[in-house]
Amino acid sequence: MSDDPLLRVEGLEKEYATADGLLDRLFGSGRTVTAVDGVDLEVREGETLGLVGxxxxxxxxxxxxxLRLTEPTAGTVSYRGTDLTACSRSELRAVRANVQYVPQNPGASLNPRLTVRDIVGEPLEVHDVVPPSERDARVRDLLETVGLAxxxxxxxxxxxxGGQQxxxxxxxxxxxxxxxxxxDEPVxxxxxxVQAQILNLLADLQDEFGLAYLFIAHDLSVVAHVADRVAVxxxxxxxDVGPTEAVFDDPSHPYTAALRSAIPEPDPRWEGDRIVLEGTVPxxxxxxxxCRFHTRCPxxxxxxxxxxxxxxxxxxxxxxxxLADGEDGLESVLATSGADDDVPAAIRDEFGLPAELEDDDAERxxxxxxxxxxxGEIDDGRARLASAFATPCETDRPRLEPVGDDGDDRSIACHRFDDAYADHLPDDSETRTPER
Ligand SMILES: Nc1ncnc2c1ncn2[C@@H]1O[C@H](COP(=O)(O)OP(=O)(O)OP(=O)(O)O)[C@@H](O)[C@H]1O
Structure with a gap:
């Protein structure tokens, strides 16, 4: 396996303009969704890169x-040195003979009006892979290759x-x-x-044809078994991106750690507690x-x-x-505290805060x-806490940077792994922090 990447993605962005209704469409006042925001990625020859989230x-x-199945907003994608983002339609068509996309949910993506012969035979015709007289035989071979009759x-x-589709x-x-x-989410x-059968088939095909895969999944456990490297x-x-073993075993981005801890039957190599993330994905x-993850980061x-x-x-x-939700946010505490009650103590109790903080200045x-x-001065209380307890995670955007001994092969975007933020590590830092 060569170390030169087959595919190199740099600064890839994809924005969608969304229009909620007719007026938005008429006046162009819709919102913009940034679905992909400056992604750098490499896929190497013959490897499986798992993409999880x-x-x-x-x-x-x-x-x-x-793959330019939808036009990127910015960035470059270089495939064997050819910049796909600069390719003409015909150049792109030539590249597509080497690069293929298996969409999510084949049940919905296979044309229901076509027979399997036409579905599988169509790319043979478009790319003129075999003469027309040999197409049917080739389709039958392909069906056998993937375990169909x-x-x-x-x-x-x-x-x-579903598995057959x-x-x-x-x-x-x-x-x-x-x-x-x-x-794209093949299992x-x-x-x-059935998942196991498809994963075995994909592994066999990779061995037989030397394929490289970008394997997309929302479940880290699936990727753990098939990927050489994982990008989160x-x-x-x-x-977070690196060799699968390292992403599982070495200090990880807190989000990776949470995904890893959510695997129902924990990886036998890992002994840890389940990390339950607060809230939902913004x-x-x-x-x-x-840091985009700071609102949920433990x-x-x-x-x-x-x-x-x-x-x-x-x-x-x-x-x-x-407190940011105003009085409503503390309604349950304030409602149950009577006029004579010690409200500060009730709030400490509600939020699991000790009667006195370990740091005197912070306690004051x-x-x-x-x-x-x-x-009753909720805004004042919120402002005092906001100015005293702001964390750089709320303000500074972390960059994906190499960490640890793996050099360029392991990169994490988290201030915990950046020496510049060493003073901000909590006392009982739960992660070993490899040097950047
Ligand atoms: N055509 C579109 N127009 C507007 N927004 C879109 C479009 N396609 C995707 N999005 C939005 O972009 C974001 C990313 O969607 P995307 O489907 O790429 O995520 P995903 O990780 O693949 O999710 P899933 O696993 O559910 O498919 C989502 O907020 C989605 O609503």
Missing amino acids: ESGCGKSSLARSL PGHAERYPHEFS QRIAIARALAVEPEFVVL SSLDVS MYLGKIV SPDDCPSG RVLSPAEYDLESETVRAIRHLRKR VLADALEAVAA
Whole structure:
């Protein structure tokens, strides 16, 4: 396997203009969704690169724009040295004989009016792979290659199970004898036993034809078994990329750690607690400032001025978030506290904050803020906490930078791995921090 990348993606962006209604369309007042935001990525010859992230993080948009199935907004995609973003339609057609896309949900993407013979035979015709007289025989061969019967050629897609439909989609992609295939969630809609069959088939095809795969999945456990390297995506950005083993075993981006901990049967190599992420993925048309993951991150950095444990930092952040909702955010606490009750103590209790913080200066700020809240001055309390407990994760955007001993092969976008933010690591830093 050569180390020169087959495909190099640099600064790839994909924006969608969305129009909610007729007026938006008429006046051009719709919003812009940035689904892919400056992605750099490499796929090497013969390897499987797993691309993982929650639904809506931009995986399909990335895959489709790098193949120019949808036009990227910015960036370059170089395939064996040819910049696909600068190619004419006919040049692109020539490249497509080497690069194929197997879309998500083959049941919906296979044309229901065509027989399997026509579906698999179409790329043979478009790319003139074999003479017309040999096409039917080639289709039958391809069906056998993916484990279907040659006789299936005369049937229609709806006559097949989900696993068989996936095999048809794979046969169609293989028709042009590609060297790189993008597989968009190839097993996510299948039963576990069928998933294993498709994964085995893909591995066999890779061995036989020396294929490189970009394997997209929302589930890290699937990718763990098939990928040589893994790239983790969050809200349009790659936040962690490296050899599969390293991404699993070495200090990871907090988002990767959360995905890893969510694997139902934890990887036997890893002994850790389940990390439950707060809230849901923010909308890509309203991305958080700083690190996009900070609103859900269990390991945000603490202010450099104080020595606080992660748990305390997290609790204060939780309180800040609730205060941002004004009185409503603390309604449950304030409603149950009577006039004579110690409201600050009730708030500490609600948010798991100790009676006294371990850092005296931090304690003074918190106590004053809670007094303000107890006096009904919610805005004042929120402002005091916001200015004293701001973290660089809220303001500074982390860049994907090489970390640790793997050199360029392991990169993480997280301030925890950046020496410049060493003063901000909470006292009980849960991650070993490889040097950048
Ligand atoms: N054609 C489109 N027009 C407007 N917004 C779009 C379009 N396609 C995707 N999006 C938005 O872009 C974001 C990324 O979507 P995308 O389908 O690329 O994510 P994904 O990670 O592949 O998700 P899934 O696994 O659910 O397919 C989402 O917020 C989605 O709503």
